[in-house]
Amino acid sequence: MRLRLVPEHTSFDFFKHWKLWLGFSGMMMVVAFISFLMQGLNYGIDFRGGTTIRTESATNLDVGVYRDALTPLGLGDVVISEVFDPGFRADQHVAMIRIQAQDDQEAVSAEMIDQVEGALKTVVPDIKFVSVESVGPKVSGELIQTAVLAVVLAIGAVLVYIWLRFEWQFALGAVVALIHDVLLTIGIFSELQIKFDLAIIAALLTIVGYSLNDTVVVFDRVRENLRKYKQKPLAEVLNLSINETLSRTLMTSMTTLLALISLLVLGGDVIRGFVFAMTWGVIVGTYSSIFVASAILLFLGVKRDWSKPDPKKTGNQFANIDA
Amino acid sequence: MLQFELWKRVLIWAVCAAGIILSLPNAFYNRVEQANDARAAIEKSGATPEREAQAARWPSYLPSDLVNLGLDLRGGAHLLAEVRVADVYKSRMEALWPEIRDALRADRASIGTIRLQPSPEAELRIRISQPEGMDTALKTVRALARPIQSLTGAGSTDIVVSGSGDIITVTLSEAEKLATDDRTVRQALEIVRRRIDEVGTREPTIQRQGANRILIQVPGIGSAAELKSIIGTTAQLTFNPVVGRGSDPDANPGVGNKLLPALNETGTYYTVEAAPVVTGEELVDAQPSFDQNGRPAVSFRFNTSGARKFGDYTRDNIGSPFAIVLDDEVISAPVIQAHIAGGSGIITGNFTVEESTNLAVLLRAGALPAGLDFLEERTIGPELGQDSIDAGKIATGVAFAGVLIFMALAYGLFGLFANVALILNIALMFGLLSLIGATLTLPGIAGIVLTVGMAVDANVLIFERIREELKTAKGPSRAIELGYEKALSAILDANITTFITAVILFAIGSGPVRGFAITLGLGLITSVFTAIYVTRLLIVMWYDRRRPKTIEV
Numbered sequence: 001m002r003l004r005l006v007p008e009h010t011s012f013d014f015f016k017h018w019k020l021w022l023g024f025s026g027m028m029m030v031v032a033f034i035s036f037l038m039q040g041l042n043y044g045i046d047f048r049g050g051t052t053i054r055t056e057s058a059t060n061l062d063v064g065v066y067r068d069a070l071t072p073l074g075l076g077d078v079v080i081s082e083v084f085d086p087g088f089r090a091d092q093h094v095a096m097i098r099i100q101a102q103d104d105q106e107a108v109s110a111e112m113i114d115q116v117e118g119a120l121k122t123v124v125p126d127i128k129f130v131s132v133e134s135v136g137p138k139v140s141g142e143l144i145q146t147a148v149l150a151v152v153l154a155i156g157a158v159l160v161y162i163w164l165r166f167e168w169q170f171a172l173g174a175v176v177a178l179i180h181d182v183l184l185t186i187g188i189f190s191e192l193q194i195k196f197d198l199a200i201i202a203a204l205l206t207i208v209g210y211s212l213n214d215t216v217v218v219f220d221r222v223r224e225n226l227r228k229y230k231q232k233p234l235a236e237v238l239n240l241s242i243n244e245t246l247s248r249t250l251m252t253s254m255t256t257l258l259a260l261i262s263l264l265v266l267g268g269d270v271i272r273g274f275v276f277a278m279t280w281g282v283i284v285g286t287y288s289s290i291f292v293a294s295a296i297l298l299f300l301g302v303k304r305d306w307s308k309p310d311p312k313k314t315g316n317q318f319a320n321i322d323a
Numbered sequence: 324m325l326q327f328e329l330w331k332r333v334l335i336w337a338v339c340a341a342g343i344i345l346s347l348p349n350a351f352y353n354r355v356e357q358a359n360d361a362r363a364a365i366e367k368s369g370a371t372p373e374r375e376a377q378a379a380r381w382p383s384y385l386p387s388d389l390v391n392l393g394l395d396l397r398g399g400a401h402l403l404a405e406v407r408v409a410d411v412y413k414s415r416m417e418a419l420w421p422e423i424r425d426a427l428r429a430d431r432a433s434i435g436t437i438r439l440q441p442s443p444e445a446e447l448r449i450r451i452s453q454p455e456g457m458d459t460a461l462k463t464v465r466a467l468a469r470p471i472q473s474l475t476g477a478g479s480t481d482i483v484v485s486g487s488g489d490i491i492t493v494t495l496s497e498a499e500k501l502a503t504d505d506r507t508v509r510q511a512l513e514i515v516r517r518r519i520d521e522v523g524t525r526e527p528t529i530q531r532q533g534a535n536r537i538l539i540q541v542p543g544i545g546s547a548a549e550l551k552s553i554i555g556t557t558a559q560l561t562f563n564p565v566v567g568r569g570s571d572p573d574a575n576p577g578v579g580n581k582l583l584p585a586l587n588e589t590g591t592y593y594t595v596e597a598a599p600v601v602t603g604e605e606l607v608d609a610q611p612s613f614d615q616n617g618r619p620a621v622s623f624r625f626n627t628s629g630a631r632k633f634g635d636y637t638r639d640n641i642g643s644p645f646a647i648v649l650d651d652e653v654i655s656a657p658v659i660q661a662h663i664a665g666g667s668g669i670i671t672g673n674f675t676v677e678e679s680t681n682l683a684v685l686l687r688a689g690a691l692p693a694g695l696d697f698l699e700e701r702t703i704g705p706e707l708g709q710d711s712i713d714a715g716k717i718a719t720g721v722a723f724a725g726v727l728i729f730m731a732l733a734y735g736l737f738g739l740f741a742n743v744a745l746i747l748n749i750a751l752m753f754g755l756l757s758l759i760g761a762t763l764t765l766p767g768i769a770g771i772v773l774t775v776g777m778a779v780d781a782n783v784l785i786f787e788r789i790r791e792e793l794k795t796a797k798g799p800s801r802a803i804e805l806g807y808e809k810a811l812s813a814i815l816d817a818n819i820t821t822f823i824t825a826v827i828l829f830a831i832g833s834g835p836v837r838g839f840a841i842t843l844g845l846g847l848i849t850s851v852f853t854a855i856y857v858t859r860l861l862i863v864m865w866y867d868r869r870r871p872k873t874i875e876v
Contacts, residue, residue, distance in 0.1 A: 002732070002733060002734070002735060002875075003729070003732035003733045004733070005733075008790075054707065056706070087710070087713075087714050110548050110551060113548070114548075128704070128706075129702075129704070130703070130704035130706055130707040131701070131702060131703045131704055131707050132546070132547070132700075132701070132702045133700070133701040133702070133703075134699065134700050134701070135698075135699045136697070136698040136699060138405075138698055139403060139698045139699050146831050146832075149831060150827055150828065150831040150832065153827050153831070154823070154824045154827045154828075157823045157824075157827065158820055158823060158824070161819065161820055161823060162820070165816055198832075198836055199766050199836065199839075201832075201836065202766055202828060202832065202836045202839045202840070205824045205827065205828050206773065206824070206839075206843065208824050209820065209821035209823075209824040209825070209843075210777070210821070212817070212820045212821065212824075213777070213780065213817040213818070213820065213821055214817075216813065216816045216817045216820055217784065217813045217816075217817055220812055220813040220816055220817075221813070224809075244791070245787075247787050248780075248783050248784055248787040251733060251779075251783045251787070252776075252777070252779070252780040252783050254729065255726045255729055255730070255776045255777075255779050255780075255783075256773065256776030256777055256780075257776070258722060258725040258726055258729060258776065259722035259723075259725070259726060259772045259773060259775050259776035260722075260772070260773070260776065262718050262721040262722040262725060262772070263718040263719075263722060263769060263772050265718075266714060266717045266718040266721060267714050267715060267718040267768075267769070267772075268710060268711055268714030268715070268718075270395070270707070270711055270765060271711075271765050271766065271768075271769055274766060274769060275769060278769070278773065
């Protein structure tokens with residue numbers, strides 16, 4: 001008596017409409033990219049400089065009051081939003097205030113923070129400033145560079161590793177799947193305008209790691225089956241491999257999602273964006289290792305003479321299957 | 324077939340036991356932390372019964388290393404400061420001028436009179452009245468250049484001298500600038516460390532970052548502004564002879580003098596001689612105290628050479644004022660009443676008690692070689708940190724329970740084996756984190772939760788493989804063996820690729836991101852170990868005992 005997510009034997013045909021799936025994935029990537037170009041991302045202060053202040057008070061929060069208190073200071077773009085979380089106490093009212101980087105300053109200004117805190121204290125006497133973070137424009141520019149560098153390096157390193165362990169077609173398939181996952185994650189952050197900060201980059205890299213984990217497991221089986229069934233068409237080998245690993249793929253996604261969803265619900269609002277990115281990434285990553293990475297592999301074809309040239313190959317009905 | 328040599332069994336259990344023992348202190352975090360603090364206090368300032376009792380709350384034969392909590396969990400202040408390295412070039416050039424002047428004087432016959440021209444910072448422009456002697460002059464000045472003692476700058480000298488027309492230009496060479504920058508940042512780092520140690524908070528992190536930045540993290544401090552007031556001031560203390568006093572900020576101080584504002588009287592300016600009698604570098608001690616009228620003050624003591632200079636000066640100048648200057652502001656300008664021979668004195672100004680305490684700290688720790696710009700500052704309140712820890716605990720607990728139940732339902736007995744391995748995995752992870760003194764951050768907790776989810780992956784791979792091998796009916800023992808064997812390449816490839824991303828995160832990231840990379844990377848290592856060795860050993864032990872004819876995975 002066991003809990004099973006999929007029946008013992010599955011023979012879904014994942015590649016019946018593989019061009020359709022590839023097209024769909026491609027389209028989603030384009031949509032994500034367009035959203036990124038049109039709307040951009042809701043960058044946190046890590047990436048664009050400025051100050052965020054997290055306030056807490058026992059009295060009911062009125063964003064308008066906060067705004068009126070800060071307007072006379074002339075700080076430019078100020079965004080005030082109330083934060084909700086099921087973990088908060090009844091009298092815990094939390095707001096996030098984001099102030100743009102002040103034009104004339106390279107470094108962080110203590111006076112500005114003092115002014116803001118003073119102004120808010122006069123309207124909400126019991127207000128507490130539970131966190132105050134400022135990043136100067138000089139650093140934020142560098143942070144963007146290192147973040148982009150990190151993602152590119154990670155994908156590059158993976159490309160090389162898989163190329164060494166498998167074949168270049170596998171490496172390319174895996175990397176396209178990774179780019180797909182990263183783009184779709186950036187896309188949803190752009191679409192929903194969730195705050196995009198340094199932690200999200202960490203999440204992106206973890207998604208890269210996870211999605212790869214999934215892809216590699218499928219590829220490993222493909223490699224094994226290619227050796228085992230030398231005569232089978234590639235599409236069938238891929239299908240067989242995915243079906244054989246399907247139970248594992250879903251089990252692992254399930255346990256990981258269980259862990260992530262409990263963090264998403266119970267982990268507090270501070271890391272919600274981070275955990276959301278990872279949850280989304282696990283779903284997208286699982287999808288992409290089947291419908292993107294393997295489909296690309298099918299599209300590119302694979303060299304079949306793994307160990308030694310196969311003498312039976314000539315005259316066989318599948319002889320030119322990977323041409 | 325399913326054999327495990329004895330030494331392997333012993334090693335595996337030893338590693339697990341070490342993991343549990345090393346991670347144990349974290350289960351009693353507060354108690355161990357208090358005991359550690361008490362022990363440190365006993366070491367530093369002797370035992371008291373109270374401290375002994377605190378220390379005894381955690382047995383000394385058990386390990387007491389804890390996972391450090393990052394600022395986002397404990398609360399505290401984080402600053403990223405950039406050292407204004409160029410500040411030092413200016414003083415270097417100022418110090419060079421007398422040397423060059425003296426050297427050139429010897430050549431007066433061929434180069435004529437020499438005069439310092441107004442020059443941009445970090446540069447000296449010297450005009451000679453007989454341009455025909457330029458070659459001689461250049462040769463003389465170049466003879467003053469010193470070779471650079473550093474690895475990268477080997478073979479080059481510290482100054483670059485060039486001449487055009489009747490002007491000699493002297494600048495620092497690029498190699499010397501690099502060497503100076505490095506020295507300046509290292510000095511600044513040391514001073515910042517001393518100042519923070521003086522204040523005495525727990526486990527501050529003070530690190531150099533990049534070429535000329537310093538990262539400072541102090542847990543438990545109320546705000547970054549407070550931290551800045553301790554480390555942000557240069558605290559260059561000098562005692563200069565006073566030439567005059569006035570209220571014109573644009574007055575011409577005359578050659579060799581400078582005009583400085585008074586600290587507590589706006590609109591008052593002192594003209595003082597630029598060369599100080601004594602500087603703060605010659606102080607050996609400074610303490611907050613009170614003057615005879617009960618106002619807060621700072622008392623200080625000079626070292627021997629400082630005391631002699633100060634004594635000689637006060638003896639020769641009774642009745643005239645001298646200025647106590649801190650960072651180019653005059654704190655006070657008392658009139659010398661008597662010969663001060665002992666080398667100690669007192670600084671009064673309109674201080675508050677807090678200011679005098681801070682000033683004493685700054686003077687004791689020494690002056691920063693250059694100013695600091697703050698590029699990044701973060702303050703996290705302790706309440707927020709506590710909320711995050713609480714939420715993290717609940718989430719981790721629920722995630723853990725969920726995965727355990729799920730595995731047991733899906734794989735039965737084998738699932739239970741995997742669960743034991745998972746628990747050991749967490750213990751090993753915390754043990755390792757404590758051992759290397761890693762810092763746990765909020766994303767780090769997420770890393771652990773993710774590891775919990777992904778750690779079972781290796782076991783899932785193996786179990787699924789065993790199921791498949793069982794179908795071809797080679798007998799349970801062979802199936803188990805083949806399952807492990809064939810799943811290995813997938814497990815390794817999958818984990819190595821993830822590990823690569825963790826390494827890149829660690830290398831490039833900073834702060835919380837780095838914390839996440841550490842937990843993720845360590846989690847991968849421990850999960851591969853527990854999945855491959857621990858569950859296998861458990862299964863082998865069970866199989867040896869029961870010898871089942873069939874198994875169900």
